[in-house]
Amino acid sequence: MCGIVGAVSTRDITPILVEGLKRLEYRGYDSCGVAVYQDGGLRRARSVERVAELDRVIEQDKISGFTGIAHTRWATHGAPTTGNAHPHFSSFGGGEPRIALVHNGIIENHEALRAELQAAGYVFVSQTDTEVIAHLLNHLYKGDLLAAFQQTVARLHGAYGIAAFCKDEPHRVVGARQGSPLVAGIGQGENFLASDALALAGTTDQIIYLEEGDVVDLHLDRIDIYDVNGVKVDRKVNTVLVHTGAAELGPYRHYMQKEIFEQPRAVGDTISGIESISPSLFGEQAAAVFKQIDRVLILACGTSYYAGLTAKYWIESIAKIPVSVEIASEYRYRDSVPHPDTLVITISQSGETADTLAALKHARSLGMEQTLTICNVGTSAMVRECKLAFLTRAGVEIGVASTKAFTTQLTALFLLALTLAKVKGHMTPAQEAEHLKALRHLPAALSAVLAIEPQIIAWAERFATKENALFLGRGMHYPIALEGALKLKEISYIHAEAYPAGELKHGPLALVTESMPVVTIAPNDALLEKLKSNMQEVRARGGQLYVFADADSHISSSEGVHVIRMPEFYGVLSPILHTVPLQLLAYHTSCARGTDVDKPRNLAKSVTVE
Template sequence: MCGIVGYIGNRQAYPILIKGLHRLEYRGYDSAGIALIDNEHLKVYKAKGKVDELEQFAQQKDIAGTIGIAHTRWATHGEPNHNNAHPHYSQSEEIAIIHNGIIENYTVLKEGLMKEGYTFQSETDTEVLVQLIEYMKKTNATDLPTAVQLALSQVVGAYAIAVLDKHHPDLIVAARKGSPLVIGIGEDEYFIGSDATPIIEYTNKVTYIGEEEIVTIKRNEPLKIKTIGNIDKTPQIQQLELTLSQLEKGGYPHFMLKEIFEQPHSLSDCMRGRVNVDKDNITLAGFIDNREKFLNAKRIIITACGTSWHAAQIGMYAIEEYARIPVEVEYSSEFRYRKPVIHKNDIVIAISQSGETADTLAAVELAKQHGAFIFGICNVVGSSIPRNTHSGCYTHVGPEIGVASTKAFTAQVTVLTMLAILIGKENGTISHDEYLKLIRELSLIPDKVSEVLKKNDQIAELAKTFTYASNCIYLGRGYNFPIALEGALKLKEISYIHAEGYPAAEMKHGPIALISNEMPVIAIATQSETYGKVLSNIQEIKARKGRIISIVTEGDNIIKNLSSHSIEVPATMPCLAPLLSVIPLQLLAYHIAVVKGCDVDQPRNLAKSVTVE
């Protein structure tokens, strides 16, 4: 959600900034802009639409300068247009700002500035902030870092900002609260990013800016960091594990398809060093270090959003089945506002691919205030959730660029399943034989995912028949019910076809009224103890001339014969079935979107990292 890039050094900034914006396109955006300083000339260029349109607009402009900031905007305050795009000038056009996040008290601040004679060119909260910075700089006769500090002390909300001053062509001031910001450290140059993707091409040395920290980035000088409360901080330099090749499509037409096909490898990476068939054990450092907390927990609360919430639902099934600990799954956005009852002996598991999901971060803070133990499950090393939780587990699947999550989802499910099995083994709620069986079957999942991926051509052909559909229903039971939700979400996200997921038994409590020969019904019907019940639900749909597309276990001819189309997946244990049954649904959504001509990697209105509420 929104992207920030910045550069200061000896090279020309424009090519670096534009390339960085392209790297950040996966985050989702609707306008783009750039600000450069050259000989105390502060130049701002921006355009509605894609980064390509910004490049076209800037072709005949003066783009010289060795310092600059750039931004891709996902609209919050004000519609996507030129005026609302970032960067924003101050009234004197001496200062420019880019901003991710939301300033919640911008209306009050704006009213105060208008009384001081300030006028506004946009509908954004961001322009209010740059005007406030200029006001503080002039009324206090101070420098830019101090003006930023004074302004932010009056701000309520979330932000990651980078600020330029035309009178200081060797300086960028950046700050963050609730929205990520990383500084790359090169040879006599610095890079700024809302994440590491625009930086890795130039350096693997970074420092992550902490909450309410302001960094002064000056040409040929060490970074200076202080808090809004004026406490000096020492930059903590880290080495990035990211590689440039991970950010390329590798011959695939879209990142989403690449990431779907990466899942055998990404699941192996997720389990590497954790699932050991030879030694018959599962090892999770985050569990081992906090073993007693997990074994003494009276309740586990899992909080997440979107796809991660669906993974949490599967985790709930697994933890309750194998560890016999009651689990509640909460939407982070609701959890934080409904005054939840949280006890000190509760464990709260926070799940986020990016580690920056604003609602989940807020839920973490709420749980910490109540004294609960917080365990994070995240993909991005160094992101906010790992830094704000007591312990946790990285999924280790590499960068996920496609907005619609695929490999991150299966890795989250894998981590939750490993955790459930491990807790169950340690507290004696599963037998040793079942523990061994689970380990061995889990180790086979990457190869079984590879088998499912061989159905890609079959699924691509099936997708061609969906161009007429405007609504779909997804059905599943048990572990496959969250997969019905996830399959429906994927279809909605990238093909813009309305879809809903239901427990199969709920069909007769309302949704069955929608069934007709024009309503595709996708039934996830792999072998499980509820197989007979799902079969009955499918027969009810068939009797009403519903068109059934089924996901079944290899060798199943009963449901296959009732279906218009059927996709087989290898047999596995019910708790691991979601890792296989979700793959055809990811591919189906992908190919339907391609047939419809949709922008698969950057679907409309969506953002990869949701850093605002």
């Protein structure tokens, strides 16, 4: 969600800090800032504009320094204002600032700490929970930044990734992680800290992934790491080759459009080299784990949750294994019934989603140790926490609204359904061959769907004038309707909801008028005739139907019924294909309304706070 970059060096590190923030911009933010040690004191620049504007302020104010920290903020406590932007300073009694600090996450006991520090004489100038950490660190500082920092984090309740430095120890930056990612980067006579290795691309490829509870102490010539018990530890140094810059847009207007059109390649890469269905696709221990388990629990948030809902249809239908799908942010806060022979699956594009990580740990605490993640980032916390993993090959996804990450997740989950079916003896060799043939054709089928973009653009012009929309689907296409509604509301700000089509008469039909577009997913499957009846219910109330129909579904355009025909019916993989036109509809509606497609308001790419 938020971005952190820090550095200690003998050179001016402000360009590195700013470049790091630019690499993390795609995650979403509403303010940004940089603080450095300069001329014996602390200097900073903050902005509620983009990082490019922050860079202009830095240049204008001639800010430079060899030690510093930087941050992009997504507001939790306090509005997105310059005063609430990070880095935060701490001084006492109106003196010169001594501590600079940035923070990702949420400090749950900030109110009690704030009252304590106010009683001690500290004056608060922001509404953030972060300023509490800065003042507490300053209050505990007695000449040793590391010691004070360790005492500080010991008093914090909640999730955090923190970086800080002190003007009295100018060649030192400290950091800590608890429920929020943080990495250290090793340079030559300089060292770095960041919330994501991507921020350090082009600066260093030697990365240390900090573990839960770690405190890190950066000097020019070394990096010291201490575990949750304060014991000095060694952590593995990884050579990480990450994306070295923002992807080129090429002929596309936005990254989201580019990423929609990259889906044939992304899906093709995800299934590349798979000649047969085998548990080894999911890890060395997968064969033993899959034989043991007799049920599945899927934990995810947002778009990934909808991928999980789709997977439930596949796994139960093909592998005959019962599946529960839980919203990760809800699962850990209710009493559930654990079972040791459950395969716990987490789905996350970034692998750092705080709610999903917390839900995973909760499931393990209940005795469910058989874990698998479907993830797009091989170096993420989710991959490190799970026994098994399948890495999608979507590549870097910059647009906040997920597109190719979702379709590659679906592809991976379909492979999982086939694998579980094979292990449990519910798939014949002939069925395996047929499914593999369909998977190999999927990139070409996706390309054919992309060719209907011009027809969708015409629809988008009509949608752009609306403020509400309904999406309908049945069976395994109901989660796809949910995803279509989410995409529309995320980037166009049109209120959109999705329902199983059979639920129309149980309430939503009251909303249907001539001004309410009703998007309908109409594949030529066993539920088509039922769906047609639901469509007639809409037309009888004057509703306008916008139908994505398969070529042989016998649904024709007429008054109030607008039809775009999909190139072909794709059987059990149809949900993946029907996802694409819904993405295009949301994208072009957003363009017609003039919203910020790649960085929609109030949203972040990687949600690393609860």
